Amino acid sequence: TQLLEQSPQFLSIQEGENLTVYCNSSSVFSSLQWYRQEPGEGPVLLVTVVTGGEVKKLKRLTFQFGDARKDSSLHITAAQPGDTGLYLCAGAPAGNNRKLIWGLGTSLAVNP
């Protein structure tokens, strides 16, 4: 069974702090997606990383795909209350694009 382990599961920080969320696996993925989910809504895609070692930036969010395409990280600089939500990673297994493997999520609370 392929798994994606996300850490930490919960994170509560003050506005202005930096944080990193990790998504790790022993399996290789052809791509990895990051989503954010807010209460009462479905997950919304933030970014997709495809190439090993790839780094993508979305304003204060930086996403990295590991060189071996088995892990990824999300770094938020100077977090704001609007960043509060559930962050989910999802990987497309190498050689199988029929369904995604989902992490359990990181619940982030940014306090003013």
Add this chain to the structure above:
Amino acid sequence: DADVTQTPRNRITKTGKRIMLECSQTKGHDRMYWYRQDPGLGLRLIYYSFDVKDINKGEISDGYSVSRQAQAKFSLSLESAIPNQTALYFCATSESTGASNQPQHFGDGTRLSIL
């Protein structure tokens, strides 16, 4: 208007009742999915469909059935609801290209409570 619409948004019902959750999309995507989300367990795939004639079981299909009435419509049924099916249910869609990086587009969910 939402691209992926789920109805109802909330439902409370009793054990043993038959329930249908509906999903419709205006994105023109061939692929559609049903997930349930539970605290601590994340998103788990119930069923998925890659076109009207293609239905596949996910990791937790027992106790559920689906119908793909048209490209735009995919419904989930609980034939005889039980309390441990209380959860937040999501429908999602994606494009059907061969690329593995197609994102999934989610509805806003149906909160189902079974008493």
